[in-house]
Amino acid sequence: MATNSRLIKDSLLPEGKEDEELLKIIKAEGFKDYEITMSSGAERGDNFTGTLVNIEVKGHSENGEAKQLNLITKCSPRLGDFRNMMPITQFYIIETFMYDTYFPAVFNILKEYGLDNDKALRTKLFSIPKVYGASAEPMDEFMIMNNKKCENYKMGNRMEPLDDAHCRLVLKQLGYLHGLSYALKHLYPEKFAEIAKTFASCNVFENAPEQMVAIYRAHITGLVEMGKTTLDPETNQLEIDKIVEFSKIAFDEYMMGLLRDRSKFDPKYSVVIHGDAWTNNFLFKYDELGNLTDDMVFLDFQLSRCVSPAIELLYFLAVSVSTELRKNSYNELLEIYYSRLSEMLFKFNLEPYEVLPRTVLESDMKKFGGYMIVVGAQALAFHTSKSEDIPDFQTMTLDESEKFMLEAKKMSKNDSCQSRFKGIILFAIEHGFI
Template structure:
């Protein structure tokens, strides 16, 4: 990949990271980090730090910076998103410190090491460890995940959510302080009338896109129309759960990495990246987003199995954290959370499935956008339109068949 030049802010972050890892006299080399279409909300560079007197001493980093294009920034709350991700790395770090005081047989470790951030306007940057150099890999976003990978992700979300549940149960005031600035989704800030109107416009575009996609499938069209009629009420009740945790928030396959041992195709480790959409909410929000984006007609029927995997893992970790699992989230509680939020997977699926099935040469060029309307960026056709339609129809029909819409 082509070499790139880091900004002064980025280079300073890298130097601090290197010094924290006991590098003294070192070279810094940065390259383009991802292919077009792999990351929509940031510019990714891979950075290599090499000690000059010891070429075997190497630090591999990922530097994520913000788009500076005005029209794109008018569409997306960039500053809020980078601050949210920076805050989340700090919050998860504190939760893991709490976890380290316990003796867990399989603790949550599915997060990259965070080295710092810059949150100045148009200079927003996040610096973290490059997990791919530790053997982690992305799933092919064009293909639904198989049973082993779906199960592994449900289990890792359980380990992550267990930390929120246990910390909140044992330290309610500290949890409130820890989470007070992440109560709402950065995209769903509807405190002002202008924000409410903009969000409403955004929601209606989602449904327009979805209905155009499923055109010709009477069942999917009817179910999507029914959901559109009650979507306002659905969003109003979304934050009312008493079983709230800190969520990952952006649960598509490009934000989930897997590591494998001994050429085994079953993942041994799962790691979550891109925490910019994290918030406090139902644990089922992460599950339904992930399952809707990564499942398929063949695996949808296994939903109870995946929920049981989640609950068994959650219960074990809660118990090892010193909590009574049944008093915090029984399996019936989990089923209620799932039933109350599963529709959110369809809402997300209308757009994320299109993004996942977009080839690199079809990704819009944000520098050429002439509008600050967030709909314009996604008003494009995809070569895999038939696959997109089939997957969205399968998802809607599954949700309807199981009574989740």
């Protein structure tokens, strides 16, 4: 790894190759003289597999014109036992693959079908950041991208569910995202098979260390069982009994089972998903009056994989949608997603009822519905806690893992987490998910 760099010294970048790559980017962008300003790009709790650093480059071109480049760098954690407990390198391998191989493939079919000139589609289709440099080398993992926040995109408040309009927009864009994947799958089956094979070979949890699995199992099981404390024994004893029984199988069947065992998903209907569709991985753009537009950016593809699209929807509905909207508009939200999926498929002359029948989607939502409870138990404690209340698990040692679990349970007792987790449990039981 690079050492003694003038960029690393007194900066937020870790020791690694990020600084070398940054200098190459600056040179390639035609800066003659420049100044670099760095600042933290996230608070604790905003990102869980890396440190984000904003990088502003100001200078001049060869002909003396003023230039500015706004980047954001995501660097992997390099200290503590967190690296040994999580497949950090594989996370970065997957994200690099998504930007280098997968998205060029799906955007290429838009071009081949003349859809890149479809102005109506272009104005409402999601976008992704431009990647200037990346590495998945162990202990040197990073991504350097353009900072979309400097282009008037904004991120929501991770501590609150998204409102109605934002939820509907995300579901539309997920429909387009999945529709493009299905188009690639049906129009270029050999190419898609290669992509699916890559995901299978990079299954981030298939070879997870057993010590990590044991710690994680105890952690998730405890958090799910704590769901009973959100319910009133006088009116919800049946639901309490169900969540206690569910906690016994939650981790192995609905967390590690779904992450490790590809045979649980029908390959006919599997599609490439984002995998981590929550508030901090979306950027939204607003017009001059502050109204939400269709312009939206997806971020962070480290958990992308090839599975049922129901997994994506269950995750999003659990961690980013309010109890009220999920309860009152579930079927409508599914329809928004499916209509945009269908719209994209029609543009490639594909029939939705053949590619992904609505009945299959609804069946998978029910079959894998317990996933909602598991991800809710895992994520909401962090999503609803203030940054200063979240432990620094990236520097955590294995000896501190028990302390970490106790802190997570403590965080899960805040009122917002309790209320939202209760909503997920009651919703899952009402819809027969568990």
